[in-house]
Amino acid sequence: MEIADLPVPPDLAAGYARRGITELYPPQAACVEAGLFSGKNLLVAIPTASGKTLVAEMAMHHQVARGGKCLYIVPLRALASEKFEEFSGKGLRVGIATGDFDRRDEYLGRNDIIVATSEKVDSLLRNRTPWLAEISLLVVDEVHLIDDPSRGATVEMVIAKLRHKNPGMQIIALSATIGNPADLAGWLDAELVESEWRPVDLREGVFFEDGIRFADSVREVERKSKYEDLDLVLDTVTEGGQCLVFVSSRKNAEAFAKRAASGLKIANPILAGYADKIRSSASTDMGKILAACVAQGAAFHHAGLSREERQLVEAGFREGQIKVISSTPTLAAGLNLPARRVIVRDYLRFNAGEGMMPIPVREYRQMAGRAGRPRLDPYGEAVLIAKSEEMVDELFDYYIEAMAEDVRSRCAEEAVLCTHILSLIATGFARERGEVLGFMDGTFYAHQGESPRALKRAVDRVLEFLREAEMITEVGEWLEATEYGSLVSRLYIDPRSAEVIVNAMTRQKEYTDIGFLHLLCATPDMPTLFVRKNDMYALDRFLADHRDELWMEIPWDADEGFDRSLKTALLLADWGDEVGEDVICERYSVGPGDVYGMVESVAWLVHASRHLAGLFAPHLKAPIEEMELRTKHGIKKELLPLIRIRGIGRVRARRLFNNGIDSIEALREAGPEKVGKVLGQGIAAQVFEQLDGVRDEIGGVGEEQSTLSRFG
Numbered sequence: 105m106e107i108a109d110l111p112v113p114p115d116l117a118a119g120y121a122r123r124g125i126t127e128l129y130p131p132q133a134a135c136v137e138a139g140l141f142s143g144k145n146l147l148v149a150i151p152t153a154s155g156k157t158l159v160a161e162m163a164m165h166h167q168v169a170r171g172g173k174c175l176y177i178v179p180l181r182a183l184a185s186e187k188f189e190e191f192s193g194k195g196l197r198v199g200i201a202t203g204d205f206d207r208r209d210e211y212l213g214r215n216d217i218i219v220a221t222s223e224k225v226d227s228l229l230r231n232r233t234p235w236l237a238e239i240s241l242l243v244v245d246e247v248h249l250i251d252d253p254s255r256g257a258t259v260e261m262v263i264a265k266l267r268h269k270n271p272g273m274q275i276i277a278l279s280a281t282i283g284n285p286a287d288l289a290g291w292l293d294a295e296l297v298e299s300e301w302r303p304v305d306l307r308e309g310v311f312f313e314d315g316i317r318f319a320d321s322v323r324e325v326e327r328k329s330k331y332e333d334l335d336l337v338l339d340t341v342t343e344g345g346q347c348l349v350f351v352s353s354r355k356n357a358e359a360f361a362k363r364a365a366s367g368l369k370i371a372n373p374i375l376a377g378y379a380d381k382i383r384s385s386a387s388t389d390m391g392k393i394l395a396a397c398v399a400q401g402a403a404f405h406h407a408g409l410s411r412e413e414r415q416l417v418e419a420g421f422r423e424g425q426i427k428v429i430s431s432t433p434t435l436a437a438g439l440n441l442p443a444r445r446v447i448v449r450d451y452l453r454f455n456a457g458e459g460m461m462p463i464p465v466r467e468y469r470q471m472a473g474r475a476g477r478p479r480l481d482p483y484g485e486a487v488l489i490a491k492s493e494e495m496v497d498e499l500f501d502y503y504i505e506a507m508a509e510d511v512r513s514r515c516a517e518e519a520v521l522c523t524h525i526l527s528l529i530a531t532g533f534a535r536e537r538g539e540v541l542g543f544m545d546g547t548f549y550a551h552q553g554e555s556p557r558a559l560k561r562a563v564d565r566v567l568e569f570l571r572e573a574e575m576i577t578e579v580g581e582w583l584e585a586t587e588y589g590s591l592v593s594r595l596y597i598d599p600r601s602a603e604v605i606v607n608a609m610t611r612q613k614e615y616t617d618i619g620f621l622h623l624l625c626a627t628p629d630m631p632t633l634f635v636r637k638n639d640m641y642a643l644d645r646f647l648a649d650h651r652d653e654l655w656m657e658i659p660w661d662a663d664e665g666f667d668r669s670l671k672t673a674l675l676l677a678d679w680g681d682e683v684g685e686d687v688i689c690e691r692y693s694v695g696p697g698d699v700y701g702m703v704e705s706v707a708w709l710v711h712a713s714r715h716l717a718g719l720f721a722p723h724l725k726a727p728i729e730e731m732e733l734r735t736k737h738g739i740k741k742e743l744l745p746l747i748r749i750r751g752i753g754r755v756r757a758r759r760l761f762n763n764g765i766d767s768i769e770a771l772r773e774a775g776p777e778k779v780g781k782v783l784g785q786g787i788a789a790q791v792f793e794q795l796d797g798v799r800d801e802i803g804g805v806g807e808e809q810s811t812l813s814r815f816g
């Protein structure tokens with residue numbers, strides 16, 4: 105099927121043609137036949153890299169040409185920027201929404217395509233963002249993530265709410281191959297387009313001793329070392345290909361990159377250039393190790409890397425210079441970096457409470473699907489590694505020949521229902537118990553026919569919790585959110601977190617940094633750090649000196665959760681005390697990417713707490729407001745007066761302060777010349793341009809400032 109014959113704008117078709125895309129891939133043609141351009145809902149369940157994004161893009165342009173507006177939902181922030189860039193510059197207005205959760209972002213409604221995470225869309229719904237009612241095409245990327253234990257329910261609820269709001273809207277759901285696509289398609293009233301077709305042949309095999317066993321052949325691999333994984337990499341690189349190696353942990357990823365680097369020992373000026381860039385931005389030992397590996401053609405990739413490090417590794421790999429990346433499996437979902445050979449080295453993973461467990465088939469598929477670069481590789485290879493002859497067959501059965509798992513709804517868990525039911529009531533989607541149940545009836549959970557009685561019971565328990573917490577009230581049979589309830593819904597925090605915060609704040613007479621941070625780290629919304637045995641000494645010592653500053657009682661049977669929240673709070677306190685990133689990473693065994701993630705999560709909870717304090721604990725509002733700025737910028741209190749100036753972050757503010765300039769007044773007194781000596785003339789000029797408008801006192805936290813900025 106030729107793209108030129110399709111009802112898409114000629115400019116788009118011409119743009120594709122310039123990239124050599126003139127004919128649809130067979131699964132794409134199947135989408136057109138199934139009604140892509142006639143408003144039909146579609147569930148497209150086809151392998152990675154077989155052209156799903158292109159299908160969605162054509163449908164979006166088609167819609168917009170007819171006056172429609174499109175919402176493209178992605179599971180991860182990183183993917184949002186990737187898609188945003190992909191859709192931009194093709195004649196439509198494209199917007200991206202991933203940030204703060206209590207804004208309506210009305211300006212976004214001016215766009216034709218809005219790319220957003222499901223959490224962000226949920227928060228827009230809660231804040232009653234008007235343009236959502238205009239969405240005529242909803243694309244849900246990676247819809248199989250409905251099954252994800254922590255975020256799946258939000259994806260499902262967002263789809264259900266949007267359908268409820270805009271009954272005529274077209275839905276295009278994009279999915280990896282799953283076990284029960286018909287089930288999901290049935291829920292979405294969608295035509296199912298299912299295919300195993302791939303643009304590059306994929307050969308899947310199991311390596312044992314000195315060869316890869318494929319279903320119908322064996323490929324010999326020269327053994328140059330005692331390491332199977334390394335020899336598999338060298339084998340591909342010798343042939344001119346690249347490898348991705350999936351391992352179970354960050355440590356393993358780093359260790360393998362070192363092994364691969366010393367096995368490859370490539371040296372050239374381009375690699376040296378990448379390594380220099382990484383080294384110069386590296387604030388940690390991890391960054392230095394990465395630079396050393398990259399200099400020899402290998403790299404590791406995981407969530408602990410800083411954004412700059414990640415981008416450099418990806419660019420070096422795309423350019424073909426970095427020959428191998430070892431990575432944790434979490435990245436298989438987001439990373440669009442195909443390679444000739446994918447080695448799934450570790451297929452066992454530690455699951456809390458279960459020990460080492462094999463990863464799901466769907467995850468294996470996602471990793472294997474990265475094998476083979478269209479038009480560049482003659483084929484792709486996905487290789488598992490067996491430790492014994494028997495294991496070869498087992499791995500064939502378990503992964504290569506297995507069906508992907510079914511996708512199941514995650515809505516039955518009360519923890520997630522709690523937050524979603526509150527939002528249904530607060531936004532007027534449901535005004536009485538019957539309507540809550542009616543809405544729940546339109547979910548995938550109900551479609552899967554899982555015990556309606558269990559759902560009813562869960563809904564009742566949640567309503568009871570929300571009533572007791574005084575987040576909702578009942579007037580006759582009408583349910584209404586209280587001021588508290590509707591605030592919690594808009595702030596987009598878990599009602600259980602709000603209860604933990606409010607209960608402690610109303611009891612607490614005096615503000616302490618660590619008490620407050622620890623409280624936030626003890627809420628279900630806050631990810632916490634893993635505690636190792638050798639952390640215990642520092643935690644105990646801290647408690648011996650600072651017990652009185654905590655806002656929460658130390659339970660007599662304090663468990664791991666308590667230690668984790670305390671350790672996390674200490675990291676955040678260090679951040680607010682301007683402890684260097686390198687020291688923090690070393691002290692808590694984390695990477696810069698983790699610090700950033702943690703700061704971002706807590707900054708949101710601090711922000712929410714400020715609003716909650718306004719309602720329940722006005723005496724804590726001012727110090728929390730200060731903490732909000734301090735967390736956001738990673739600064740001590742003494743820098744607060746300076747940080748309000750645009751262009752002044754933690755580093756520049758500290759430099760000014762150390763030069764005796766500690767306030768707006770002091771800046772004025774010092775004058776442009778002296779400030780220029782500290783910050784450089786250009787920045788000084790910018791600062792003085794703004795000074796007229798700034799009062800010499802600590803200002804409130806303006807909503808427009810509420811994006812994280814940690815680079816001074």
Ligand code: ADP
Pocket residue numbers: 124125126127128129132151152153154155156157158159478
């Ligand atoms: P998916 O979303 O399924 O992972 P993409 O839509 O991103 O896949 O497509 C993968 C790659 O294939 C992209 O580089 C895309 O430009 C290219 N591609 C998509 N459709 C075609 C086509 N019909 N012909 C040639 N290349 C295509």
